[in-house]
Amino acid sequence: NAGVTQTPKFRILKIGQSMTLQCAQDMNHNYMYWYRQDPGMGLKLIYYSVGAGITDKGEVPNGYNVSRSTTEDFPLRLELAAPSQTSVYFCASSYQGRAFFGQGTRLTVV
Amino acid sequence: GESVGLHLPTLSVQEGDNSIINCAYSNSASDYFIWYKQESGKGPQFIIDIRSNMDKRQGQRVTVLLNKTVKHLSLQIAATQPGDSAVYFCAENKDGNQFYFGTGTSLTVIP
Incomplete structure (x- = not known):
């Protein structure tokens, strides 16, 4: 059982470049989330989705976009990468309030 | 936004001793609380949860206590x-959709 799978694990972007962080879950969970974690800090919610076709902003959505065309996939898009987006990104899905996290994507913007 | 804070950013304990990690939350409407463990380079892993209609819940070697009066x-x-040894986060969930995490406490176990 794979759970929540994130790709890539690491990425270095130049300022202004764009990229998509992929997230897939095989648990048929309706709820999915994207968080960022800065060094020594907790997790900040970027976007979340309560089901296919539905997305909503979290605490820190600026500079990001998401889509949820299927139950399984919840990609996170950065259109114009900025140094402030250097962080570790975690995707999660949840069922009955319990969240399951992926292994994270470490992104550096230079 | 929500505020879930931890009293101590770091905690060192001797192997075999008991550890206590504290967390304060600000939203009295929160009805579900979760503790996560995050090892270096990994995503958070669920440890134990508790709903607001309970004061205490026990798992294997772990116990969560909830004091709603002081939101602790x-x-x-x-x-x-x-x-x-890991970073431990508490998280609160008040509407079933969003989880709010605290800064975390880094636990170091001294052999």
């Missing part, structure tokens, strides 16, 4: 082992 949550780890 604690995680107790019995007979702490080196493998317990």
Whole structure:
């Protein structure tokens, strides 16, 4: 059982470049989330989705976009990468309030 | 936004001792609380949860206590082992959609 799978694990972007962080879950969970974690800090919610076709902003959505065309996939898009987006990104899905996290994507913007 | 804070950013304990990690939350409407463990380079892993209609819940070597009067949550780890060294986060969930995380407490177990 794979759970929540994130790709890539690491990425270095130049300022202004764009990229998509992929997230897939095989648990048929309706709820999915994207968080960022800065060094020594907790997790900040970027976007979340309560089901296919539905997305909503979290605490820190600026500079990001998401889509949820299927139950399984919840990609996170950065259109114009900025140094402030250097962080570790975690995707999660949840069922009955319990969240399951992926292994994270470490992104550096230079 | 929500505020879930931890009293101590770091905690060192001797192997075999009990550990207590504290957490304060600000939203009295929160009805579900979760403790996560995050090892270096990994995503958070679920440890134990508690709903607001309970004061205490026990798992294997872990106990969560909830004091709604003072909006305080604690995680107790019995007979702490080196493998317990990690960052521990509490999180609150008030509407079933969003989880709000605190800064985390780094637990170091001294052999």
